[in-house]
Amino acid sequence: MLDYDVEAARYDATRGGVPRAGSAARAVLALVPVRARTLLDVGCGTGLVTERLLRPGLRVFGVDASTGMTRLAAERLCSGLVLGDCRRLPFADGCLDAVSAVWLLHLLPDAAAVVAECARVLRPGGVFVATVDKDAGHDMDSDVSRLLAPFRITPAHDTALRVQTVGAEHGLRRSGEARFTGHGQGMSPARAAGKVARGGFASTLALDPEQSGALVRRLSLLPDPEVPRADPVYRLLALRKEE
Structure with missing residues (x-):
């Protein structure tokens, strides 16, 4: 997994920036009931999405385990920001109206523990509300995605089936879903090759050094190496806690 304390300085610029964050925030809010008065954004990172979760009467909190990320988030969020572990949220049982986890569960082998903790609060x-099947969002029908697909790590930690199954064990039932575009995240062959070479796909692709080198070479031979392919489309799942 990436060192997010180090990654924080370049995170937004390499992850689609404001357009991507705005797209995510709008989709999250579409799944949060209008009566909600509190929302916790788990794994809030730099706060770029969190600060856009704006609605009259809705108080938003953010929590992240990275000091580098929360340092940047503190510049965006006036209050309600906590440095903490998403597996042990510093909130009381049953105190929040909504919890979001955007681009988080796919990173965590123990994603089930995070879902359980979100259900608790x-x-x-x-x-x-959580992104699910994140890697599938990148598997658009392109020459780049076809080369990466055979190396995808399966099963992913954030499949919709897994999240729903774990959620059901903690009183969460599916209540809706949404999709949104990951603006600026369409991968060019050159960018994909560079990311493979740096080990940037470590959490999503299973590659030994020989395979990595071969994949970099194959990506480098694709036409229009600097042209980004289609932007990914991400899926959000909403689970409602039983009353």
């Missing part, structure tokens, strides 16, 4: 009737 939700009040009855509250909603958990």
Whole structure:
């Protein structure tokens, strides 16, 4: 996994920036009930999405385990920011109306523990909103995705089936879903090759050094190496806590 304390300085610029964050925030809010008064953004990172979770009467909190990320988030979030572990959220049982986890679960082998913890802090009737099947969002029908696909790590930690199954064990039932575009995240062959060479796909691709070198060479031979392919489309799942 990436060192997010180090990654923080370049994170937003390499992850689609404001357009991508705005797209994510709008989709999250579409799944959060209008009556919700509190929302916790788990794994909030730099706060770029969190600060856009704006709605009259909605108080938003953010929590992240990276000091580098929260240092940047503190510049965006006036209050409600906590440095903490998403597996042990510093919130009481049943105290929140909504919890979001955007681009988080796919990183965590123990994603089930995070889902359980999010369920714990939700009040009855509250909603958990999370991105699921993140890697599938990148598997658009392109020459780049076809080369990467055979090396995808399966099963992913954030499949919709897994998240729903774990959620059901903690009183969460599916209540809706949404999709949004990951603006600026369409991968060019050159960018993909560079990321493979740096080990940037470590959490999503299973590659030994020989395979990595061969994949870099194959990506480098694709036409229009600097032209980004289609932007990914991400999926959000909403789970409601039983009353």
